[in-house]
Amino acid sequence: MARPPQISGAEWEVMKVLWEASPLTGSEVAERIGGHPKTVKTLLGRLVRKGALRYTEEGNRYLYRPTLAREKYVAEESKSFLRRVFGGEATPALVHFVETVDLSEEEIQELRELLDRRAKGEKS
Amino acid sequence: MARPPQISGAEWEVMKVLWEASPLTGSEVAERIGGHPKTVKTLLGRLVRKGALRYTEEGNRYLYRPTLAREKYVAEESKSFLRRVFGGEATPALVHFVETVDLSEEEIQELRELLDRRAKGEKS
DNA sequence: TGACAACGACTACAGTTGTAATCCATATTG
DNA sequence: CAATATGGATTACAACTGTAGTCGTTGTCA
Known part of the structure; x- marks a missing residue:
């Protein structure tokens, strides 16, 4: 059973909002943490790469959700x-x-x- | 009152041995954590730069000790x-x-x- | 006294992190 | 439709990390 991937501080903030409510789009996440959308997008991408998030396409945007509780x-x-x-x-x-x-x-x-x-x- | 500087994982290992016994030379620290001497020296240098360690010269080498408990x-x-x-x-x-x-x-x-x-x- | 070992100083180098900007395509709005 | 806003993909970039190697000096042993 692979350990949960390592999550950095800024990434943790992103995870927190998605644990509270998901799925959310990138902008929704950015809005909730009050961070720059570009920055949040980067973090979302990294979290997907690390396997901490999955996404599904909704029209032209992604809906993110955590892979693990x-x-x-x-x-x-x-x-x-x-x-x-x-x-x-x-x-x-x-x-x-x-x-x-x-x-x-x-x-x-x-x-x-x-x-x-x-x-x-x-x-x- | 300035916060204690941020200490990384590897640096923490170094601090631990110095909290257990100090002052120690770089080689002594390296020996106790069983790490490569060069690596340990680098970490000691960084910790000094960060203000987490001080050193005094003893002949041609340094004796390191923590600045804070x-x-x-x-x-x-x-x-x-x-x-x-x-x-x-x-x-x-x-x-x-x-x-x-x-x-x-x-x-x-x-x-x-x-x-x-x-x-x-x-x-x- | 000459070779070598050990020291600190400096350099290396890739991976992670925080923080965005640029680029291109599509959606929206006037 | 044209101009613009928005979205994801890609790129940027410096600081921090982990892990050492190189360089020049000096103490030590044969």
Whole structure:
């Protein structure tokens, strides 16, 4: 199973709008991210080349849509981030986030419940 | 307060060994990451140019050391990761990690305690 | 003291990225 | 229909990256 292709920062912006709504034309995407249409077109082309997007022709223009769900990319990026910055260890990263970020009471509660569920059993 | 300079993947490897032990000569760094000395020298030079490393001369060679603590970079990279992948929201990222990564009983316990402490007050 | 090894400085070079512009064909508008 | 706007294809181009090689100097070993 081939890994999702590598997506750059600007490309990620493009993917985001297409994960929110697709298919879209190039101009629609450009409009939503508020970027220069030419630039966005370039990015769309690169993403197609990388296999992150497909398109279908609608009259004279293309309709783009993602080939993979956002979650796949999130997982990939997260792993790469963990590897790079935390030597692949999730716990130090979790500790870092919990310690440095503002969390509301509700969020803390949510996370605590999640950990509880995690603690009982759905282990591998 | 100027942000820590942007560090690429290969450069990060170099920084890691210097955060573990410094100062080191170029060859020592190369040895520890097991990379080609020439390549490592290039990276060291770039990091100096970027301001991520300083060096002092020791005889005919340089001794390199980081200009900033690892934590600064970790914070920077983490923020940029959150922004890119999770729209700047920490909680979804935390949820993602807790759900997708294997955590030992002890790690879960550690995180739970951390959340508890977080819940009582020490905002910052 | 002469050959060689190691150093830093500089150079190389292709691939990626961000940001567009140019070119040509077609669609739209007056 | 003519002028223009728009679309995709192609081209541009500098900065950044990964990965080294070349050059000139100097310390070291035989």
